[in-house]
Amino acid sequence: MSPDNCIESSQFLVWEDLICAGIAAREERDECSWRLGDLANLACTHPAQGGRPKAGEKEWTKSAFALAIGEQREVISALAANSEFFTLDMRAEVPPQVSWRMCSEARRRSGWRPGVAIEPVHRERAFKFILEFADRAYPTLSPEARARSWQERVGRIASSIRGVLELPGVSERLRRPLKLALDAIEEAVSEQA
Numbered sequence: 001m002s003p004d005n006c007i008e009s010s011q012f013l014v015w016e017d018l019i020c021a022g023i024a025a026r027e028e029r030d031e032c033s034w035r036l037g038d039l040a041n042l043a044c045t046h047p048a049q050g051g052r053p054k055a056g057e058k059e060w061t062k063s064a065f066a067l068a069i070g071e072q073r074e075v076i077s078a079l080a081a082n083s084e085f086f087t088l089d090m091r092a093e094v095p096p097q098v099s100w101r102m103c104s105e106a107r108r109r110s111g112w113r114p115g116v117a118i119e120p121v122h123r124e125r126a127f128k129f130i131l132e133f134a135d136r137a138y139p140t141l142s143p144e145a146r147a148r149s150w151q152e153r154v155g156r157i158a159s160s161i162r163g164v165l166e167l168p169g170v171s172e173r174l175r176r177p178l179k180l181a182l183d184a185i186e187e188a189v190s191e192q193a
Helices: 015-043 062-069 073-085 088-093 100-109 120-136 143-166 172-192
Strands: none
Touching: 015 062, 015 073, 015 100, 015 143, 062 073, 073 100, 073 120, 088 120, 100 120, 143 172
C-alpha cells in the first residue's frame, strides 16, 4: 500500500470531514468495480454459458481474467453482471448516494440473471429499487463538504501522477501527457485556493 493512502486520525477532527472521506473512498471503490466489470466483459469474448471454462479455453474467459489479475472468479462474475446490466447512461442516472453494491442488489431484485436477455422491465424494476435505496441512503452532503471531498480526491490524483513521473524508465511519450495533466490540475487547484 502506498504511503499516500494511509490515513491518520488527526486528519479527521470533524465528523463531516470523516464522512466526506468515507464517501469519497466508497465512490472510488465503486468506480473501480464498474471498471473491472467492464474489463471482465471485454475479456469474455463468447456469451455466458455458465460453469467453468471448457478444456482448452485458457484465455478470453472471466475465469482466466480473474486468475490473471488475482481475483476470485465469483467476484469477477458479479462485477461483470452489474456492468452488463447497467448501461453507461443508466450509471450516469444513479444518485451519488447509491453504491455499486446497492446497484447490484437492485439488479438481483429485478429478476434478471446473467445469461438471460435483459428486458426493459428488468431495468425499470432495478431503477425503482435504486431510487428506494437513494431515499434511505445517507443524506446528500452539503455543497461545501462535497467540494472538500473532491479537492482531496484531486490532490490524491496529483500525488499519483507525481509518483509515476518519479519512476525510473517512464518514457518521454508517457511523461509529456502526464506532466500536462499535472500542470492543469495544479493550475486549477491554485485558482480555487
